[in-house]
Amino acid sequence: MLFSLKKFISIFLEPFTFAFLLLVLVFIFLIFNSYKKAKFSLFFGLIFLFLISNSVVSNFLLSSLENKYKNQNNIDISKAEYILLLGGDFKSRAYEVIKLNQKLPNAKIITSGYEGDKKITDALYAKQELISMGIDENRIIMQTKPKDTIEEAVAIKKLIKDKSFILVTSAYHMPRAMKIFKKEGLNPIAVPTDFEIEELKSNRYLNVKEIKKVHLAIHEYLGILWLEIKEMLD
Numbered sequence: 001m002l003f004s005l006k007k008f009i010s011i012f013l014e015p016f017t018f019a020f021l022l023l024v025l026v027f028i029f030l031i032f033n034s035y036k037k038a039k040f041s042l043f044f045g046l047i048f049l050f051l052i053s054n055s056v057v058s059n060f061l062l063s064s065l066e067n068k069y070k071n072q073n074n075i076d077i078s079k080a081e082y083i084l085l086l087g088g089d090f091k092s093r094a095y096e097v098i099k100l101n102q103k104l105p106n107a108k109i110i111t112s113g114y115e116g117d118k119k120i121t122d123a124l125y126a127k128q129e130l131i132s133m134g135i136d137e138n139r140i141i142m143q144t145k146p147k148d149t150i151e152e153a154v155a156i157k158k159l160i161k162d163k164s165f166i167l168v169t170s171a172y173h174m175p176r177a178m179k180i181f182k183k184e185g186l187n188p189i190a191v192p193t194d195f196e197i198e199e200l201k202s203n204r205y206l207n208v209k210e211i212k213k214v215h216l217a218i219h220e221y222l223g224i225l226w227l228e229i230k231e232m233l234d
Helices: 002-013 015-031 035-052 055-066 090-103 122-132 149-160 174-183 208-233
Strands: 082-085 108-112 140-143 165-170 189-193
Touching: 002 015, 015 035, 015 208, 035 055, 035 208, 055 174, 055 208, 082 090, 082 149, 090 122, 090 165, 090 189, 108 122, 108 149, 122 140, 140 149, 149 174, 165 174, 174 189, 174 208
Parallel strands: 082 108, 082 165, 108 140, 165 189
Antiparallel strands: none
8 A cells, every 4th residue: 555655656756747747737727828827837847857857967866876885895795695686677787796696606696576567577587687697596586576675675684584685776776775674674785786877078958868867866865755754654
């Protein structure tokens, strides 16, 4: 119930949906001949689209998320018994798992995630891909039930108790993920990957890629806010 409610509310607060609703509002004002309100809403919508589609805004929003666990190169991972690959964008996160696998050839790899609107679970897809990359099937453990990071943390606590493990997820998602896992009494080693912030010769404007980056950042901030609200209500 809470999962569905969170998803429903977040849809209306994300940048693209908000811009679409502004256009709907303009259309409604035009139908009722409220031209001043329509002009104001359209102007506000254009400004909003300009802001969310440029690299200055997108990189600013992502910077506090991606920089928190950016410098992890000197952390000792030798005692880690598990590598947890969070469900989601496997292609962007797999490279880091392959690198860790070379350093920790005996560590178990946990893949996680439910199917959502796909035909197979994220956990199974990740397992199949890792096997195709040469990783022994017997070293891979699947967690197919968790629908979000909170459920993943609960499942991992039951599975590995207090054993040492590495958490692999996108850099922008790592702060929220670490907050969730620590709340469950776990202390994973953060190894972020899939950094979205780019060093550019000049700023980009009216770029679809920047809208995606803003979407990712807003989604994470809403997730962190949701955690804060839950903590206050508990």
